[in-house]
Amino acid sequence: MSANPAARWNCGPEHAPGVLEIDLGALAWNYRYLADLAAPANAAAVVKADGYGLGVGPVATTLAAAGCQVFFTAHLDEAIALRAILPDQTIEIGVLNGLVPNTEALYAAHSLFPVLNDLGQIEVWRRWTRKQGETDSTSHAALQIDSGMSRLGVPADELETLLAEPERLDGVNLRFLMSHMACADTPSHPLNAQQLALFGRARAALPPVEAMLAASSAALLGPDWRFDYIRPGVALFGGRPEKGRPNPMRPVVALRARILQIQNVAPGQTIGYGATYEAKSPAVVATLGVGYADGYLRSLSNSATAILRGRRIKVVGRISMDLSSFDVSAVPDAQVGDMVSLLNAEHTIDDLADQAGTIGYEILTGLGRRYRRVYRG
Numbered sequence: 001m002s003a004n005p006a007a008r009w010n011c012g013p014e015h016a017p018g019v020l021e022i023d024l025g026a027l028a029w030n031y032r033y034l035a036d037l038a039a040p041a042n043a044a045a046v047v048k049a050d051g052y053g054l055g056v057g058p059v060a061t062t063l064a065a066a067g068c069q070v071f072f073t074a075h076l077d078e079a080i081a082l083r084a085i086l087p088d089q090t091i092e093i094g095v096l097n098g099l100v101p102n103t104e105a106l107y108a109a110h111s112l113f114p115v116l117n118d119l120g121q122i123e124v125w126r127r128w129t130r131k132q133g134e135t136d137s138t139s140h141a142a143l144q145i146d147s148g149m150s151r152l153g154v155p156a157d158e159l160e161t162l163l164a165e166p167e168r169l170d171g172v173n174l175r176f177l178m179s180h181m182a183c184a185d186t187p188s189h190p191l192n193a194q195q196l197a198l199f200g201r202a203r204a205a206l207p208p209v210e211a212m213l214a215a216s217s218a219a220l221l222g223p224d225w226r227f228d229y230i231r232p233g234v235a236l237f238g239g240r241p242e243k244g245r246p247n248p249m250r251p252v253v254a255l256r257a258r259i260l261q262i263q264n265v266a267p268g269q270t271i272g273y274g275a276t277y278e279a280k281s282p283a284v285v286a287t288l289g290v291g292y293a294d295g296y297l298r299s300l301s302n303s304a305t306a307i308l309r310g311r312r313i314k315v316v317g318r319i320s321m322d323l324s325s326f327d328v329s330a331v332p333d334a335q336v337g338d339m340v341s342l343l344n345a346e347h348t349i350d351d352l353a354d355q356a357g358t359i360g361y362e363i364l365t366g367l368g369r370r371y372r373r374v375y376r377g
C-alpha cells in the first residue's frame with residue numbers, strides 16, 4: 001500500500017522534463033473553506049475543462065469526498081465522463097452550456113441535468129419531458145438567465161417574455177435558477193448591483209426554486225450574492241478570486257522543470273529566436289525543457305520569473321515550443337539537473353499570469369500534457 005493514496009492518479013511520461021504536482025489536500029481545503037464561508041448556502045463545484053486542467057478524475061473524486069453534491073461541466077461529453085467517475089446517483093451533474101439539439105435522451109440516460117439558456121431550449125425540454133410521461137428527478141433542468149453579460153442564458157428580450165408568461169415553464173421540473181456575473185472580481189463595478197437586481201426580479205417572478213448566482217469571485221462579495229448555492233471553479237484550484245486583494249485560497253499546483261544545459265554567454269551574444277535578448281555583461285544561462293507547447297506561454301518571453309535554489313531567476317529571450325532560457329548568473333551553484341520551480345506557493349498561477357498578461361484560469365487550463373503529473377493526498 002502506498003503512503004500516498006492520491007498517487008493512484010499519477011500519470012504522464014516517465015522521463016518528462018517537468019513535474020506538475022497537484023495537491024488534492026489543498027483542493028479539499030479550498031472547497032471546505034468556500035462551503036463554510038457560504039453556509040447556510042451550499043457549495044456546488046465547477047469542474048469543466050478537465051477540472052480546470054488538473055484532471056477531472058482526481059479533482060471530482062476529491063471534491064465529492066469533501067462533501068460536494070452538485071457539479072457542473074461546460075459540455076455534455078464532459079458531464080457523461082464525470083458521471084462515470086461519480087456514479088453515486090445522489091450527486092447531481094449539470095451542463096452549463098445548454099441543450100444541444102437531439103441530446104435530450106442522454107441527460108436521462110446518464111442522470112444529468114441541462115442548463116436551459118433560451119426560450120427555445122425551454123420549449124424543447126418541456127416537450128421532451130411531457131413525452132416521457134411523469135416528470136421525475138431525472139428530468140430536472142436548471143434555468144439560466146442572462147443578467148448582464150450578453151453571453152449565455154435567457155437573453156434580455158426573451159426574459160421579459162418569460163417573466164410575463166411564466167407558464168412557459170409549466171411541466172419543466174426546475175432545479176435551479178441561475179445567472180452569471182461579468183465583473184465580480186471588481187467589487188466596485190456598477191454592473192454587479194445591476195445584475196443582482198435583475199436576478200432578484202426574475203427570482204420573484206418565476207417559480208420558487210433554489211437560486212444560484214455566485215462563481216468564485218461573487219462568493220466573496222458577501223452574503224447577498226450567495227442565495228441557496230454558490231458555484232465556484234477557479235478558487236477551488238487556488239486561483240485568486242478578487243483582483244488586488246490577498247488570496248485566501250491555498251495553492252493547488254506546483255511545477256518544476258529540470259535544467260538541461262548551462263551556457264556561459266559573453267557580452268553581445270543574443271539568446272533565443274529573434275535575438276530579442278542581448279547580454280550586456282558576462283552571463284550564465286540555463287535551458288529548461290519546457291515551452292509554449294507545455295502551456296508555458298510565449299507571452300512569458302523576457303518576462304517570467306522562477307525560483308532556483310531559493311533565488312529568483314528571470315526568462316531571457318523568447319520562449320520556444322519545447323525550451324525556455326533563464327539567466328542564472330546570480331545562482332553560482334546552479335547545475336545541470338537542478339529543478340527550477342516555475343510555479344509554487346511563492347510564485348502562483350496568478351503571479352505567472354500577471355507576467356504573461358493573462359489570468360490564472362488560462363495558466364491552469366493550459367498546463368501541458370507532457371508533464372509528469374504527481375498527485376498528493
Ligand SMILES: *Cc1c(COP(=O)(O)O)cnc(C)c1O
Binds near residue numbers: 214215216217233
Ligand atoms: C466557469 C463558470 C463558473 C465558475 O467560475 P469561476 O470564476 O472559475 O469560479 C461558474 N458559472 C459559470 C456559468 C461558468 O461558466
